[in-house]
Amino acid sequence: xxxANFVTIGQFVPLDTPIHRLDPRVKLLLSLxxxxxxxxxxxxxxxxxxFVLAMVCAALAKVPLMHLVRGMRPILILxxxxxxxxxxxxxxxxxxxxxxxxxxxxxxLVSLFVVLRLILLVSISVILTYATSPLDLTFAxxxxxxxxxxxxxxxxxIALMMSxxxxxxxxxxxxxxxxxxxxxxxxxxxxxxxxxxxxxxxxPVLIPLFVSxxxxxxxxxxxxxxxxxxxxxxxxxxxVPKLGLNDFVAVALCVVAMAGVxxxxxx
Amino acid sequence: MSNKGLRLLDFEGVTFNYQNQSAPAxxxxxxxxxxxxxxxxxxxxxxxxxxxxxxxxxxxQPKEGQVCVYGIPTTDQERLIEIRANVGLVFQNPDNQTVAxxxxxxxxxxxxxxxxxxxxxxxRVDEALSIVGLLHLLKHPVHHLSGGQKQLVAIAGILAIxxxxxxxxxxxxxxxxxxxxxxxxxxxxxxxxxxxxxxxTHRMEEVLLSERSIALEKGNIIFDGKPEDLFSNPPxxxxxxxxxxxxxxxxxxxxxxxxxxxxxKDENELVEALCRLK
Ligand SMILES: Nc1ncnc2c1ncn2[C@@H]1O[C@H](COP(=O)(O)OP(=O)(O)O)[C@@H](O)[C@H]1O
Ligand SMILES: [Mg+2]
Numbered sequence: 001x002x003x004a005n006f007v008t009i010g011q012f013v014p015l016d017t018p019i020h021r022l023d024p025r026v027k028l029l030l031s032l033x034x035x036x037x038x039x040x041x042x043x044x045x046x047x048x049x050x051f052v053l054a055m056v057c058a059a060l061a062k063v064p065l066m067h068l069v070r071g072m073r074p075i076l077i078l079x080x081x082x083x084x085x086x087x088x089x090x091x092x093x094x095x096x097x098x099x100x101x102x103x104x105x106x107x108x109l110v111s112l113f114v115v116l117r118l119i120l121l122v123s124i125s126v127i128l129t130y131a132t133s134p135l136d137l138t139f140a141x142x143x144x145x146x147x148x149x150x151x152x153x154x155x156x157x158i159a160l161m162m163s164x165x166x167x168x169x170x171x172x173x174x175x176x177x178x179x180x181x182x183x184x185x186x187x188x189x190x191x192x193x194x195x196x197x198x199x200x201x202x203x204p205v206l207i208p209l210f211v212s213x214x215x216x217x218x219x220x221x222x223x224x225x226x227x228x229x230x231x232x233x234x235x236x237x238x239x240v241p242k243l244g245l246n247d248f249v250a251v252a253l254c255v256v257a258m259a260g261v262x263x264x265x266x267x
Numbered sequence: 268m269s270n271k272g273l274r275l276l277d278f279e280g281v282t283f284n285y286q287n288q289s290a291p292a293x294x295x296x297x298x299x300x301x302x303x304x305x306x307x308x309x310x311x312x313x314x315x316x317x318x319x320x321x322x323x324x325x326x327x328q329p330k331e332g333q334v335c336v337y338g339i340p341t342t343d344q345e346r347l348i349e350i351r352a353n354v355g356l357v358f359q360n361p362d363n364q365t366v367a368x369x370x371x372x373x374x375x376x377x378x379x380x381x382x383x384x385x386x387x388x389x390x391r392v393d394e395a396l397s398i399v400g401l402l403h404l405l406k407h408p409v410h411h412l413s414g415g416q417k418q419l420v421a422i423a424g425i426l427a428i429x430x431x432x433x434x435x436x437x438x439x440x441x442x443x444x445x446x447x448x449x450x451x452x453x454x455x456x457x458x459x460x461x462x463x464x465x466x467x468t469h470r471m472e473e474v475l476l477s478e479r480s481i482a483l484e485k486g487n488i489i490f491d492g493k494p495e496d497l498f499s500n501p502p503x504x505x506x507x508x509x510x511x512x513x514x515x516x517x518x519x520x521x522x523x524x525x526x527x528x529x530x531x532k533d534e535n536e537l538v539e540a541l542c543r544l545k
Contacts, residue, residue, distance in 0.1 A: 012368060012408070014369060014406050014407070014408065133368060133369060133372070134367075134368050135367055135368065135369070135372050163366075163367065164366055166368070167365065167366065167367055167368045170408075170410045171362050171410060174410075215363075216360075216362070216363045219358060219360060219363035219364070220363050220364070220366070222321065222326055222356075222358065223356075223358055223363060223364040223366075223421075224366060224376075225326055225351070226324055226326065226351060226355065226356040226425075227351075227355075227376055227377040227380060227424060227425065227428060228348050228351050228352055228377055228380040228381055228428055229376070229380045230347070230348070230380070233380070233382070234382050235379045235380055235382060236378075236379050236382045236383055236384060236385065236388065237375075237379055237385065237388075238371065238372065238375035238378075238379065238385060238388045238389060238392065239372075239385070240385055
């Protein structure tokens with residue numbers, strides 16, 4: 001399995017879907033609001049409804065199911081860990097007990113809750129980055145930081161920096177893959193031993209990766225300057241996103257849905 | 268050398284020292300490039316070729332002497348954009364020249380820096396991509412393309428700033444033979460369309476494409492003239508880090524055997540010349 005398959009957050013796929021066509025500012029804002037909203041909803045069923053909503057968005061954006069599932073892999077350990085802890089440490093009506101450990105009905109509910117929240121968190125991020133180009137995403141961030149620009153905050157530079165960082169994710173993942181393969185062919189072992197041994201075995205991967213990243217940064221700076229980039233100068237853009245009717249409809253639908261979920265959760 | 272067009276790039280007694288390096292990377296270099304010329308710049312590793320490229324558009328400033336683009340010295344900070352818009356640099360590794368994820372966004376980077384209106388950027392992006400023949404990949408992620416295609420995108424990114432001179436710093440050295448052929452084909456076309464080209468290379472077949480060759484040794488220009496004259500001088504050729512190409516060897520052994528043909532640009536020309544012999 002290659003690393004690019006492992007990390008699916010931040011992998012943009014250019015398609016023409018209703019979600020892709022939304023203004024990036026709307027997408028980013030709604031995603032952020034939703035991310036916070038997940039932690040406001042205090043009941044299981046309304047949260048499940050939110051999950052269904054997220055899956056509808058995923059389907060609209062044509063995110064393949066496997067892509068979403070793969071997105072969960074990096075947080076798998078986190079999910080397992082929280083489930084185990086919640087399952088055995090929540091007090092309440094006992095359902096099952098063995099080896100002096102008790103699983104309670106409340107424990108099951110709380111674990112389900114936590115898992116659902118984590119899955120939602122990742123799903124929203126995967127959908128957002130799947131359907132929004134890094135350039136658009138950073139454009140949205142830049143427009144949110146615009147008020148700060150007046151007090152001398154380098155909003156445009158930071159946005160450009162982030163879009164370049166996102167652009168380099170696939171390149172660096174590919175390179176990490178190559179280095180791992182090269183070290184494996186020299187007899188390095190990345191999959192046995194304890195946590196510390198495994199972490200140590202990654203040093204011969206990280207060092208060449210860093211050296212190459214710095215070399216890349218040097219060359220990139222030259223290439224950017226050669227293409228007339230000067231820090232702090234005003235730049236225009238090829239795509240200037242404009243708010244359309246679809247954006248207002250999307251916002252309205254989301255507000256209604258969230259209001260509904262919220263009322264349900266406090267009933 | 269040739270009397271083509273206006274003097275585009277002028278090096279006058281240029282010396283350059285990197286910090287923490289005792290020997291200068293470029294020593295007292297004087298030459299000029301005219302509009303529409305196709306020049307190859309050759310030399311061993313570390314002979315100063317990349318340094319010359321970076322001096323040409325003001326990425327580096329000479330310690331002694333002067334570099335001018337259309338008469339504007341590269342030290343003129345006010346007109347740096349003008350200089351860089353005239354002299355486009357393409358580097359070795361396409362991965363390290365790509366700033367955006369999508370082809371069209373990457374090609375748009377230069378015109379965006381020139382603060383052009385969106386319609387003009389659109390026009391330039393489409394034009395540049397159709398010149399390199401990748402207009403159909405407009406919305407593709409750059410990292411899904413082949414090495415040759417990536418380098419063509421990098422070239423399009425430079426064409427979009429509408430330079431008069433293209434300096435390609437070993438731009439074909441990291442890509443596969445098929446991609447290299449593709450890129451060389453486009454470079455030939457660009458030259459026909461009137462761009463001046465400086466091709467930094469180790470490869471004979473690329474030197475053969477050019478009309479004039481400049482050879483560097485340890486920062487000194489040791490040759491400036493026709494590629495044929497360079498090829499017919501084996502000691503000089505070795506100092507320039509080049510081997511004589513099979514084609515040149517063939518022509519020489521032919522003439523050694525009394526078969527004289529004019530110096531060919533490529534195999535086809537040789538075949539035609541041979542066919543015309545009685
Ligand atoms: N960034 C740098 N810092 C210090 N020395 C450098 C740097 N870049 C190149 N050099 C030195 O300058 C000389 C010429 O290098 P360069 O122009 O890259 O040669 P070429 O492109 O012909 O291989 C070499 O001796 C090299 O070590
Ligand atoms: Mg070099």
